[in-house]
Amino acid sequence: MKFERFLIAGVAVFMAIMWGRAMFDKRGQGVADSTARTLGIYSPHLPANQREQARESLAADARRREHRFIEAANPGSLMASTRIEQEAIDANTVPPADLYQYGAQLFHYRFRRADGFGSKDAPGLRRVQTGRRGGPDAYRCADCHRRGGPAGAGDAADNSYLDGDGDDVRSALERNPPPLTGAGVIELLAREMSEELRGQRKALVAGAEQQGARQRRELKSKGVSFGFLSAMPNGAVDARELAGIDPDLVVKPFGWKGHASTIREFVEDELLLHHGMESDFLVRHGSPDRIGRYGRGNSNSRPLDPDGDGVPHEITEGQVTALTMFVAMQELPEVGMPNNPARVADWTNGQQLFDKIGCAKCHTPSLPLRSAIYTLPSRDRRTVLSIDLAKHGADRRLSKPATDKNSDYLVYLYSDLKRHIVGPNLREARPYRGVSAAKFRTPPLWGIARSRPYLHDAHAPELEVAILEHSGEAQRSRDAFAALNESKRAKLRVFLTSLTRAPRIVSP
Numbered sequence: 461m462k463f464e465r466f467l468i469a470g471v472a473v474f475m476a477i478m479w480g481r482a483m484f485d486k487r488g489q490g491v492a493d494s495t496a497r498t499l500g501i502y503s504p505h506l507p508a509n510q511r512e513q514a515r516e517s518l519a520a521d522a523r524r525r526e527h528r529f530i531e532a533a534n535p536g537s538l539m540a541s542t543r544i545e546q547e548a549i550d551a552n553t554v555p556p557a558d559l560y561q562y563g564a565q566l567f568h569y570r571f572r573r574a575d576g577f578g579s580k581d582a583p584g585l586r587r588v589q590t591g592r593r594g595g596p597d598a599y600r601c602a603d604c605h606r607r608g609g610p611a612g613a614g615d616a617a618d619n620s621y622l623d624g625d626g627d628d629v630r631s632a633l634e635r636n637p638p639p640l641t642g643a644g645v646i647e648l649l650a651r652e653m654s655e656e657l658r659g660q661r662k663a664l665v666a667g668a669e670q671q672g673a674r675q676r677r678e679l680k681s682k683g684v685s686f687g688f689l690s691a692m693p694n695g696a697v698d699a700r701e702l703a704g705i706d707p708d709l710v711v712k713p714f715g716w717k718g719h720a721s722t723i724r725e726f727v728e729d730e731l732l733l734h735h736g737m738e739s740d741f742l743v744r745h746g747s748p749d750r751i752g753r754y755g756r757g758n759s760n761s762r763p764l765d766p767d768g769d770g771v772p773h774e775i776t777e778g779q780v781t782a783l784t785m786f787v788a789m790q791e792l793p794e795v796g797m798p799n800n801p802a803r804v805a806d807w808t809n810g811q812q813l814f815d816k817i818g819c820a821k822c823h824t825p826s827l828p829l830r831s832a833i834y835t836l837p838s839r840d841r842r843t844v845l846s847i848d849l850a851k852h853g854a855d856r857r858l859s860k861p862a863t864d865k866n867s868d869y870l871v872y873l874y875s876d877l878k879r880h881i882v883g884p885n886l887r888e889a890r891p892y893r894g895v896s897a898a899k900f901r902t903p904p905l906w907g908i909a910r911s912r913p914y915l916h917d918a919h920a921p922e923l924e925v926a927i928l929e930h931s932g933e934a935q936r937s938r939d940a941f942a943a944l945n946e947s948k949r950a951k952l953r954v955f956l957t958s959l960t961r962a963p964r965i966v967s968p
């Protein structure tokens with residue numbers, strides 16, 4: 461009799477545990493497969509015909525209204541619609557257009573406490589971030605990346621205060637949200653450059669070993685010089701003469717300081733820093749100074765919740781992938797010529813001046829790109845997602861001249877993707893993520909007409925102020941600009957103003 465009761469109690473406890481597990485599952489992965497769906501709101505397509513554009517914008521607006529009602533009636537359904545699982549992506553069942561959609565939905569979604577927004581110690585918005593834990597300082601990506609078109613730049617009031625004490629703006633580093641245009645293509649350029657530089661180092665080291673003597677050579681990729689590297693006969697290298705790049709020879713094109721090499725690492729960090737949304741990957745691999753020290757205890761029976769807000773599984777691996785691909789598939793800016801013929805003549809002169817006064821030394825007008833295939837290896841499995849950015853993503857995409865399909869793509873980026881010292885006006889109080897206080901990566905100038913205000917902390921309200929702030933390595937170029945008469949300055953401004961984005965009727 462006693463034994464029977466013991467058995468029944470045992471079975472009851474077992475059932476309760478299983479039920480509990482099922483519930484946790486439901487919060488996290490379980491629920492996702494059945495509900496993730498694209499809402500079809502964010503078309504990457506941009507019809508050239510403006511009537512067609514207007515019709516599409518209105519139709520998207522109507523769908524968005526309807527989805528607001530769905531969310532009102534059933535809170536959480538919009539977030540659920542973005543919870544794509546990596547398994548589905550790995551199984552190759554999600555076409556690029558859908559990945560773009562899931563990513564776009566997440567980018568425009570306003571995170572709620574119930575989704576895991578914030579953390580136990582920082583549940584609400586704060587203006588100044590705390591170290592690598594971050595804010596939260598906004599409810600959605602599109603609150604900051606918004607001006608000039610989708611995934612655009614931020615205004616001065618959208619500035620973030622990074623790496624501070626959570627309270628005093630003077631403790632933090634002030635940063636203006638850059639536009640995310642062409643991000644995938646920028647990463648591809650950087651990857652090809654890093655690979656070429658690695659090849660040059662390998663050859664140099666092999667040469668030094670073979671000759672039994674110290675060898676020194678210039679490292680150069682896509683016409684951009686990264687200074688000199690020396691190799692010793694014993695295989696050691698001397699990186700002290702490198703310029704604008706770390707000794708690891710990885711070109712890091714993202715962040716004003718040029719501290720990140722991939723969109724995925726940036727996106728994952730942005731989710732954490734601005735929204736307190738922790739990806740499953742960070743929860744497993746992030747250090748406690750980034751993700752928090754809560755919810756690490758009995759991890760066998762409870763899912764991990766290091767930010768202690770009571771919500772495990774805030775962001776799935778599939779969501780990180782979708783958001784990464786959405787950013788990678790952003791449109792390329794374009795050159796928009798003035799209509800007035802007199803202005804066109806100014807433009808031509810302005811373009812020549814840009815080169816003549818030395819702006820092009822750092823803001824390299826174009827870089828050649830061999831391949832448009834953006835690959836993203838799965839971090840859980842051995843599959844690789846691979847998307848051709850010339851075929852998929854938001855209009856305008858990469859294209860080649862019809863006459864020469866074997867040539868490289870030419871990317872009119874206006875950057876060398878290198879770091880430079882541009883003088884005391886453009887210097888911060890301390891280093892950031894290992895990059896010296898004085899150094900900034902040359903920001904791409906494509907689309908510059910649509911990303912006012914300028915410079916890393918947005919302190920230049922217009923182009924000319926930004927130019928005059930340059931000194932250091934840019935001293936001669938800046939002085940050459942300052943010496944131009946007003947009519948020549950006007951031409952340069954006309955040229956820079958043509959670096960813009962495709963015209964569109966409504967920016968979401």
Ligand code: HEC
Pocket residue numbers: 567597598599600601602603604605614618619620635636637638639640643713714715716717723726727730731734783787
């Ligand atoms: C509070 C404003 C704010 C929000 C919200 C925000 N960002 Fe950013 N974003 C920034 C700032 C500021 C930078 C520049 C950071 C730096 O230089 O280190 C940046 C940089 C980036 C970059 C690197 C771009 C480049 O070319 O250097 C990416 C990618 C990015 N953000 C994506 C996102 C995504 C995805 C989200 C939503 C999860 C998001 N951001 C939310 C302010 C914001």
Ligand code: HEC
Pocket residue numbers: 716817818819820821822823879880881882886887900901902903904905908911913914915916917923926927930933934937938941
């Ligand atoms: C030595 C390299 C170098 C030269 C030469 C140079 N720049 Fe820059 N430029 C930079 C760097 C680095 C920054 C970012 C500085 C910052 O944000 O603090 C920058 C920023 C800018 C910005 C602001 C971009 C933005 O998105 O906010 C503009 C505009 C600009 N430069 C135009 C020019 C023009 C025009 C010339 C020629 C007169 C020129 N630059 C010469 C390196 C250079």
